[in-house]
Amino acid sequence: MAWDTEGTRRRLRDAALVEFAARGFDGTTVGAVASRAGVNKERLYSYFGDKKALWELVLATELERLASAVSLSGVGLDDIGEFAGATFDYHAAHPELGRLLQWEGLQDGPPADAIGRTRHYREKVAHFAAGQRDGVLDRGLDPAHLVFALIALAAWWQTVPQLAEMITGAGPNDQQECARRRRFVVEAARRLASPSRI
Amino acid sequence: MAWDTEGTRRRLRDAALVEFAARGFDGTTVGAVASRAGVNKERLYSYFGDKKALWELVLATELERLASAVSLSGVGLDDIGEFAGATFDYHAAHPELGRLLQWEGLQDGPPADAIGRTRHYREKVAHFAAGQRDGVLDRGLDPAHLVFALIALAAWWQTVPQLAEMITGAGPNDQQECARRRRFVVEAARRLASPSRI
DNA sequence: TTCATTTCCAACGGTACGGTTGGAATATTA
DNA sequence: TAATATTCCAACCGTACCGTTGGAAATGAA
Numbered sequence: 001m002a003w004d005t006e007g008t009r010r011r012l013r014d015a016a017l018v019e020f021a022a023r024g025f026d027g028t029t030v031g032a033v034a035s036r037a038g039v040n041k042e043r044l045y046s047y048f049g050d051k052k053a054l055w056e057l058v059l060a061t062e063l064e065r066l067a068s069a070v071s072l073s074g075v076g077l078d079d080i081g082e083f084a085g086a087t088f089d090y091h092a093a094h095p096e097l098g099r100l101l102q103w104e105g106l107q108d109g110p111p112a113d114a115i116g117r118t119r120h121y122r123e124k125v126a127h128f129a130a131g132q133r134d135g136v137l138d139r140g141l142d143p144a145h146l147v148f149a150l151i152a153l154a155a156w157w158q159t160v161p162q163l164a165e166m167i168t169g170a171g172p173n174d175q176q177e178c179a180r181r182r183r184f185v186v187e188a189a190r191r192l193a194s195p196s197r198i
Numbered sequence: 199m200a201w202d203t204e205g206t207r208r209r210l211r212d213a214a215l216v217e218f219a220a221r222g223f224d225g226t227t228v229g230a231v232a233s234r235a236g237v238n239k240e241r242l243y244s245y246f247g248d249k250k251a252l253w254e255l256v257l258a259t260e261l262e263r264l265a266s267a268v269s270l271s272g273v274g275l276d277d278i279g280e281f282a283g284a285t286f287d288y289h290a291a292h293p294e295l296g297r298l299l300q301w302e303g304l305q306d307g308p309p310a311d312a313i314g315r316t317r318h319y320r321e322k323v324a325h326f327a328a329g330q331r332d333g334v335l336d337r338g339l340d341p342a343h344l345v346f347a348l349i350a351l352a353a354w355w356q357t358v359p360q361l362a363e364m365i366t367g368a369g370p371n372d373q374q375e376c377a378r379r380r381r382f383v384v385e386a387a388r389r390l391a392s393p394s395r396i
Numbered sequence: 397t398t399c400a401t402t403t404c405c406a407a408c409g410g411t412a413c414g415g416t417t418g419g420a421a422t423a424t425t426a
Numbered sequence: 427t428a429a430t431a432t433t434c435c436a437a438c439c440g441t442a443c444c445g446t447t448g449g450a451a452a453t454g455a456a
Contacts, residue, residue: 002453002454003402003403003452003453003454005402005403008403023224024222024224024304026221026222026224026225027224029442029443029444030443030444030445031442031443031444039404040403040404040405040406041444041445042403042404042405042406042445042446042447043403043404045444045445045446046402046403050444050445051444051445099304101358102300102303102304102358103304105300105357105358105359105360105361106222106297106300106301106304110360111360111361111364114360114364117364118364118365118367121361121364121365122365122367124365125365140385141382141385141386142366142378142382144365144366144367145366145378145379145382147365148354148355148361148362148365148366149351149354149382149386151354151361152350152351152354153347153350153351156346156347156349156350156354157346159303159357160299160300160303161303162303162308162309162312163303163309163319163346163349164346166309166312166315166316166319167316167319167320167322167323167342167345167346168340168342168343168346169316169320169342180340180343181343184339184340184343184347187338187339188339188347188390191389191390192386192389192390200423200424201422201423201424201432201433203432203433206433227412227413227414228413228414228415229412229413229414237434238433238434238435238436239414239415240415240416240417240433240434240435240436241433241434243414243415243416244432244433248414248415249414249415
């Protein structure tokens with residue numbers, strides 16, 4: 001059996017994602033990650049340095065995946081709706097991401113890659129602002145607020161799934177309700193962004 | 199100096215709120231709560247039983263305060279906007295609440311007082327549904343989704359304050375930006391709820 | 397095949413934490 | 427005032443956890 005160093009590293013990273021999402025940094029033990037990966041915990045220290053470094057790597061990796069999976073191409077109402085829908089889809093397919101970001105936000109300290117993420121979001125804001133100048137999107141709302149609100153509409157479902165269940169009565173595996181929520185998110189995004197009728 | 203049992207209990211509860219909001223259940227030590235309260239930790243066990251019971255009490259107390267502070271009286275668009283605005287205000291004035299609810303949601307186990315909270319939210323859904331039947335609110339959206347979305351628009355700012363800062367560039371103590379956000383939230387709520395123009 | 401390197405194994409060491417304890421001090425009650 | 431109850435104090439106990447360690451086993455290279 002040849003040494004599969006990269007395989008072992010990947011197993012540890014994957015296990016860490018599951019454990020960190022479930023329990024956060026403080027609640028996750030190095031032993032649990034190693035056990036889930038079927039690896040001795042000493043390997044974790046050898047490959048990643050320490051628990052904190054592994055946390056940061058997992059977070060950075062998940063953020064990269066999100067950024068490359070959800071894009072905003074145009075500035076039409078359909079584009080806005082689809083951005084919200086795609087964000088919803090990604091969060092629904094990756095519930096561990098929302099949990100990770102929540103744990104992150106609740107911890108002390110600056111966000112991971114704050115500069116890169118800020119730039120990424122500001123680009124979206126500029127994109128929206130251009131759509132407003134073109135009269136495609138409503139000019140009456142701050143574009144930054146609009147970006148923020150679209151993410152809220154899309155991500156909140158996975159951020160507080162227990163609240164969603166209390167309000168709608170639907171459990172986490174109800175695919176029809178998930179589809180209905182997506183349609184709602186897309187429609188809500190369009191309403192928010194469309195030029196004012198007042 | 200007479201024994202101030204109730205005062206000591208209150209100091210412990212208040213200290214627990216601060217510590218639990220900051221660090222969550224797992225990250226909070228009983229010693230830190232007692233130290234913040236200026237009380238020996240043995241008193242905490244005497245008054246509240248254990249750490250878990252104190253957590254549950256703090257959570258229940260904060261939920262009661264929220265429920266009695268934010269109400270939805272009518273079903274007009276102004277009422278909807280004001281509900282969203284009042285929710286925003288409460289969260290802005292009590293950042294520890296959002297943090298507590300997040301920590302709660304991330305923990306294993308059912309939400310505190312799930313039955314009571316479910317009833318409370320379902321009443322709001324019914325309220326919205328009545329507004330839809332009266333033609334005051336848009337009939338094209340699921341009222342449960344609408345309730346959920348309004349809470350999202352109002353509460354997301356305090357749920358992910360670091361994201362808000364990355365997107366808007368405004369720090370946590372910018373009162374003018376806070377007022378702008380509230381106006382946005384009220385306007386967004388009205389747009390979502392108003393009868394369809396399509 | 398031998399030597400060097402990496403991985404595996406499981407125990408270790410030091411620190412932290414929840415909950416408990418016994419005795420002293422203080423407040424309350426009769 | 428004496429007896430009783432409560433609070434204060436700080437140490438204790440058992441468990442958990444991060445990061446490290448030394449030696450054995452396995453792999454890779456010459």
